[in-house]
Amino acid sequence: MASRGKAVAGASGVTLAASSGPRYCHYSRLCECFRIGDEYEIIDAKEGESFLVNKPGCLLLSVDHLEAGFRLPLPEVAKALLNCWGVLPIQLTPNTWRYICIFGVICKVKKIRGSADVFRAHFKLSASRASRADIYYAKHQIDRMHIGLSNKYSNNKGWMDRLFFVRQRGGAEWGFPTVIRSARKDNFPKLIQDEAKASDSLLRAGVRNGEGYVTEFLLVKYGLSKPWTAAELEAGRDQEANEDFAEQIPVLAHMVYEDDDVAAVVWVPSAVRVGTAVTTTLVVPLPTEERPAKARAPEKGPGRIRLKKKATKEVVSAGARTPPEKGDGASRPSASTKRRPVLFDESAEEAEQLRARKRKKMVQATPPRDEEGTEEEAEEAQLLLRRKSEAVE
8 A cells, every 4th residue: 555645644633635545444553552563564454345355465354353362473273273174364253263362371371282173172163144254253062161251242243344454574474274265164173192181171161251361461471472572571561560551552543545646544533443434524522612502401400309218227327437548458459350360160169069059958957956855865765665675575
């Protein structure tokens, strides 16, 4: 894509010009946020281009794939899966890439050599009926490893609108298919020796809040992304305190008009997602004094006086409670701690639950008895035995 004639946005964020020629979707700070090296070249995708577009030597990706953990260069397990299925990375949904990345992290945590066959033993590739195209997703096998994600990742709509191309500057091959085609039939693999042991160790294992594993810090730590550079090591990005540094780098999206002579840059208000309804001009909101009367909020009248009912329960006043101090360590946990992934084993938890249920049943079935009552019952039983023996004699 030629860069001549590109206008620079002014202080208002919008530069108006005669818009003619094709319109491209451009993402700034994309390489910085997802650590895309200089050996790769980012090429903007033209508006209206779908994933069926094939450019020689280029790989079509989505920003959602990068957010799901897709990194360049790809790890060997991901390459083997693409070659086994015969599909491109863009043909897999973002949640499928989350499963692949989380699977790689779990294998590193459990010190297991994860392979493509082990992944296929726990996940099966299925065609997406909603897309009506060659789009596929991975679903869990029955009684196998389970990876749980938050509800906000249950819907993958809109990820096809954030496309861009990547090309290797050296002209090297990618090592996996680069042409859109239908996936091969995914049968259950035959596992032998080490792979069978690795698959058995992952049985009934699962992850809660699995998206917490898809952070740049953990991806680099477990070898799913390129290692830290010297500049990043000096900045301290390899420290656990800076594990969320990538989330703090915003990725800005805007449309670029390009022609031989004239160009215009149009910033998208959402700053992240690019929809179909993108206009060439942005309307500046009016100040509160110049707003029309309809837009103003109605003035509130005097509030009504309502009598409160007599409380039947004890109410603790606000002054009686001791407010937490600012420097107190027992404050509310942050959002990052709540999203931390939890690796657990379902079989162990189910066994403990069954044992607890059995103990409760045993306690309910046997009523409590005092020591004095047991002694009296024993004496009565002895008297009955004596009477029976005398009657027999």
